[in-house]
Amino acid sequence: MRERQMRADMATSPNTTISASTGTTTDRSTRSRHGALGTSALRPDGLPKAQGRFAFSSDAWADNMLWGATLRSPHPYARIVRIDTSGALAINGVSAVVTADDVPGKLTYGLIASDQPVFARDYVRYAGEPVAAVAADHPETARRALEAIVVDYEVLTPLTDAEAAIDLTRAAIHPDGNVIRRQRIVRGDQHLVGEIVVEGTYEIGMQDQAFLGLEAALALPDDDGHGVELFVATQWLHEDQKQIAACLNLDPSRVRLTLGGVGGAFGGREDISLQVHCCLLALVTKRPIKMQYGREESFYGHIHRHPATIFMRHHADRDGTLRRVESRLVLDGGAYASTSSAVLINAVTHVQGPYRCENATVDGYAVRTNNPPCGAMRGFGVVQACFAHESQMDKLAAACGLSPVDIRLKNAMRTGDKLITGQVVESVAPVERCIRETAALPMPEALAVAPDPLEIPGGSGLTAQRANIRRGVGWGVSIKNLMYSEGFDDYATARCHLANGVATLQFATAEVGQGFVVLAQQIARSVLGVDTVLLEPISTDIGSAGSTSASRQTWMSGGAVDGACRLVRERLFAAVAGQHGLDPLRLAIDGTDVVDTLGSLRISVTDASRGLSFDETFEHHHRKTEELDENGQGNCHVAFAFVAHRAVVDVDPELGLVKVVQVATAQDVGRVLNPLAAIGQIEGGIAQGLGLAVMEEIVLRDGKMRNPSFTDYLLPTALDAPDVIATMIEEPEPQAPLGAKGIGEPPCISVTPAIVAAIRAATGRELPRTPVRPYDIVFGP
């Protein structure tokens, strides 16, 4: 039944074809009725967003509010000699100017290490680091106030070479040192040399999340000056709350956060940006403060994806069986630690890719430089490792005389295999199926004899004709961990209230566009048999849901909502059973009714809950994980998901211009909870991976960003989007509360190496670096 529903949903879409591969039995206790799990239920915020009625954090407004703005360092590394704010304070319309001296609590913050100053005090360590903030009556006044602040800098020579940062004899640019973390993996035979050996050094450039909804917040101070309310677009309300409270010396209970509408995140909102500044100005001025970033400031104001240099050497038998992998990774974390430590662990533990390998020698560094700080971005370290290991697998294929598909099939991981950390992969691991089902998807048609210019590289630039074009095909396969790792208990909380046939859910899960709000409703409909599911505002009024990242919310917040609804259902059944003298274990939900499975009683959920009120809160925890030991051994991850991508590209090799024609993919999703939402994640992730393959990169020179704008940081447009055909492989994950794995990250991971591999096939170029530039294709290597 599920299969038919999905095909019907997708029948009108020639651009994207979906098929469902169901592996095992469906959950018989709930039919997939309209709006329940397994259907393409429409999201409740969809119409408001389409009509322009939905309130993003930048749409918040309060009477008597002032505008806040931030002064940032122009230098990547400098000592602050003196800050003179008097000129700004003298401007008519300026209410306050704050610096590090005005921070009442902890002077630093950070997701893992608290190493990042609220405002720079003695040193600035990256170009764009906040030095001061102002509050004024108009954004233009605030801008002029910033210009009037005088900062004397003693400019220092920035450390911009990540490799140089490893040298421990070199002066540290931060009290915590220049090496944020080092992690080795040592497993098995450290001296094995394969019959076939291939190696390469790969580079991944700095990608930006470039979420459209620019940073924005509205802070409202409490009358007594000891609390603040903040409307903000963020990924983890409680983590923000914790950090704000510490920096402002407030009790966390007095820092109340409500999620303002979020215009995308992709990891870029996991770190604090304007939160503390906005709240501080509100407390100082005793007035509401609105802060919002423009696009240029946004580039300076959030962390980016770690650029990386990765050496890999793969050893294999003559028949292509992978025997040992060596790797040295250097991730440039920029000026402050953010989540570099965790990104590194992800990168090193995913070095082998979704392949069996018993012997590993890995050495990974996350280092500090005066480059812009880096942290979470969709894929979180695995993007970088995957680009390297998939490039290697193609080299291995060539050296062994195997096709790119066959080398991967030969080594494909299965449930029960081990990572190079020694952890047994207990998750469903249909790697072989991912590859085979991707290969089974139809190839695109050949280029027409006289193609429309928009269909070939160069587009309306009219650079090429058909004879100039070469087509190439490339592959990428990846493994991605789900949820947080290394012993972190990233639980999620949810509350369910049922009365008179209406369910109300409450959670702090940040909806950033991924669609948790509709999934939550679907869960309640399926578990409780209600149609109407209301959602409370997303705020810190309830316990933490953890971060919207790591492909974790379906599993964790979905599990919390599911748990809370099941508790309510138990209570409902107890009430009905009590009323009718039945054993509650006989009762079940059928459609919108409570039924006696062994008798004839059928009563609507509305009637059954009339006049009654059930309220339950549930915390969902995943199983415990461990830290890695000094050899990188340990069960540090919770679970894994897998995906394969095949990319077809057309290239104009003489000019180095590329058009990605088609991406085919089969993704291991466990269970499809909402087909429309799922394909949205897949297509969206593929677009981001395409961006990293051919156009997205923050260009740095001497620590300064040269392209902090959409003019020069290029995002894929509608004319860059490939045709996407996708198969969702459903082998329900026993560990997952709904059988469904997270699906947000896998789509953007192996598509990048697949596209680059396709360009290599079309051009014969080695292309060890992504994004691939036209001059890389023209001049090589």
Next chain:
Amino acid sequence: MSNEFYRLRVNGVDHEIRDAWTGESLLYVLRERLGLPGTKGACEQGECGSCTVIMDGEAVCSCLVMAATAVDADIVTVEGLANDGEPTDVQQSFVNAGGVQCGFCTPGLIVAVHHLLDRNPTPTDLEVKEAISGNICRCTGYGRIFEAVRQVRDARAADAS
């Protein structure tokens, strides 16, 4: 700041804009002075299309219109596309087809698509793509958006015949 005022006609309603700074963009005035926050700003440079409005029948980036020069222009924002608070067929189709995720690009796209279909009721797939090539979406990868436009185009064609 100037003490003079100028008039703008937005969604059929005349507004007097007072005490404004000369350099304010139409986007700023719509959002911060006229209580019409449906139009969004994501780049301030005309590179993303989130701020698209219709001005004198053309789809333009409101962040690049100096508000005080838009006098005597007929301006339509996303809030003004429907008369009665009900969603337009384009808006409903975006939701039905899964073309809305975070929603930040959505108002600009809705306006651009209305503009496209008003002047070209039967665009080819390529014409659709080119018409919305100035509207960046970071969430969807455009697949469901193409589908939404197709559905409206085909439904309108069916109604017409």
Next chain:
Amino acid sequence: MSITNATTVDEALAALRANPLARLIQGGTDLMVEVNLNRTKIEDVVSLRRVAELRRWHVDEESNTLRLGAGVPYAEMERAPLCDYVPALAEAARTVGSPQIRAAGSLGGNLGTCSPAGDGLPVVSALDAVVHLRSHDGSRDVSVHDFMIGVKRNARHTDELIVAVTVPLVTGFQGYAKVGTRNAMVISAASACLVHDAAAGAVRLALGAVAPTVVRTRAAEAWLASETSLIGTPSVSEALAKEFGARAAAECSPIDDHRSTAAYRRHAISVLAQRLLLRAAAGAAVHHGGNR
């Protein structure tokens, strides 16, 4: 601070005369970016949006020329009937920014800003266009080559308005090509316009984004004329076209920047010049602007 929403050229000129530092704004696609990004402080503004005269164009059949008002938006150049008169201009117009930008941007704006990457500029250069300027005291006509002086520098006096551009209507192939990393909303790394004046027997090639101003490759043009007859459809071998491309590339002086490298830009020019010449030789059907 003041805004003059001029409705006639005379009104705009009077405002400019009264306030020579006033900023001119037409579509806003250049000036408002500067304002939004706080790169320029504006005091007085003269808006040309409502000056109807600047949006008109007409064909003079006697002189066989097209006179294009400085405010005609690129979107109109893409469409019929205007696109049929100067196909290369329609092609260039189609590559300007996005549809929203094309609805506002104009040739007058491109000439006023005078960036070497301005999309319409290689076309007017290859067509030997004439720029019409007017001031309160009179008017003057300037060859487009004399008008474009350097990076964002032109020959307009502060009390002058660019009112129109005149281009000849030429028989023979004309084509535009532009290289950028993305398939839409492209900032050009290199661009080129080639006009084959079949009647006069000349090929003219202008390059964008590879020098402080648009470059006319006069040496390459002269060399080509000496190598093959250019009256009617020229006969051009692959080798000849390749040599033409190399010579054209030698006449530009591109830079390294965050968008691209000098070496790539020079290479791209050689390829574009070569391909455009081969299209001219093939009597290639012209790609028009897409939105009719």
